[in-house]
Amino acid sequence: MNIVLTVPATTRDNSAFMAVEKMNCVQAIESRFPGLIEKVRAVILDSENALEGHDGGSESFLWEHTMHVTSIAYRLAQEEGLDPHIPIVAALFHDIGKFTGGRYHRDEIIEEEESAQIAERLLPEFGMKKGELRKVLSGLRALYNEKIRKNPVAAILHDADFLSKFGALGVASFFTKSTLRRRPLRASVFGYLSKELTYAACLPLNMHTAAGCKLAAKKATDSLKFFRALLTELREAHIADLRIRNIRIPHPNYRNRSLEIRYVLPPACPECGGRWDMAWGTEKDVKCTKLNIEWNCRQCAERLETSFCLPEIA
Numbered sequence: 001m002n003i004v005l006t007v008p009a010t011t012r013d014n015s016a017f018m019a020v021e022k023m024n025c026v027q028a029i030e031s032r033f034p035g036l037i038e039k040v041r042a043v044i045l046d047s048e049n050a051l052e053g054h055d056g057g058s059e060s061f062l063w064e065h066t067m068h069v070t071s072i073a074y075r076l077a078q079e080e081g082l083d084p085h086i087p088i089v090a091a092l093f094h095d096i097g098k099f100t101g102g103r104y105h106r107d108e109i110i111e112e113e114e115s116a117q118i119a120e121r122l123l124p125e126f127g128m129k130k131g132e133l134r135k136v137l138s139g140l141r142a143l144y145n146e147k148i149r150k151n152p153v154a155a156i157l158h159d160a161d162f163l164s165k166f167g168a169l170g171v172a173s174f175f176t177k178s179t180l181r182r183r184p185l186r187a188s189v190f191g192y193l194s195k196e197l198t199y200a201a202c203l204p205l206n207m208h209t210a211a212g213c214k215l216a217a218k219k220a221t222d223s224l225k226f227f228r229a230l231l232t233e234l235r236e237a238h239i240a241d242l243r244i245r246n247i248r249i250p251h252p253n254y255r256n257r258s259l260e261i262r263y264v265l266p267p268a269c270p271e272c273g274g275r276w277d278m279a280w281g282t283e284k285d286v287k288c289t290k291l292n293i294e295w296n297c298r299q300c301a302e303r304l305e306t307s308f309c310l311p312e313i314a
């Protein structure tokens with residue numbers, strides 16, 4: 001059944017009503033802005049095809065990510081008791097500017113500004129009123145600056161975007177990215193799983209909303225459970241022998257706060273079976289504080305290392 005519903009623009013809080021109606025995020029957007037989802041899908045598809053320089057048909061990585069984030073934003077907004085319309089429309093646009101002009105914007109601020117400009121151009125065509133449009137735009141623009149702390153739309157977008165990296169679908173995205181970069185399982189697990197597991201462990205600390213924090217704990221546990229099982233099977237298959245270990249370090253940027261670091265490591269030196277000596281340190285990088293860990297074999301010259309940006313905390 002297709003529920004078509006028009007909620008007056010003055011309605012401040014429709015969340016209870018929409019929960020009663022059991023609307024999902026697609027129905028919620030369609031009821032207010034018919035055709036918007038299809039339009040956004042087409043724009044994202046075109047930009048991804050332009051970036052890759054060929055017609056990828058109707059499939060799009062960025063569209064799948066967009067729908068995932070939009071659905072999480074819907075859930076968070078409802079749990080926070082906020083009218084979900086603004087957060088879910090903002091979520092629909094949060095990455096739309098990623099590939100504008102056929103190139104990948106590595107700068108998040110440029111990316112969000114591109115996204116906001118596309119939203120500003122498109123949304124009035126679908127009948128969004130000025131006051132609502134302003135909220136969508138300020139939410140998008142606050143996503144990567146300090147205003148996020150005061151902007152409830154940006155807080156939901158931020159949490160939904162991070163949450164999309166965990167849980168079953170988050171794990172699927174992790175391996176999709178690895179595949180796109182031609183990394184087999186052993187390489188992705190040894191090279192990138194420490195970061196993934198650390199981000200999962202710290203995910204609740206990085207949330208700006210209470211609903212996000214609750215969901216983060218569940219998704220982090222789901223990811224960890226899966227990766228533990230995966231490492232067991234990789235070991236049994238003689239592809240890689242890696243164990244998950246953890247240490248707690250004082251946060252380099254916040255006094256009295258600590259971070260749980262999880263890393264993967266062969267249980268003994270693969271060359272000689274010797275034990276590891278571990279050393280770690282942090283350093284300021286352009287965009288983040290980096291954690292560097294190295295392991296030196298006590299018996300031979302074998303040395304392993306990993307390095308990644310420490311997760312943000314809210």
Ligand SMILES: [Zn+2]
Pocket residue numbers: 269270271272273274297298299300301302
């Ligand atoms: Zn050794």
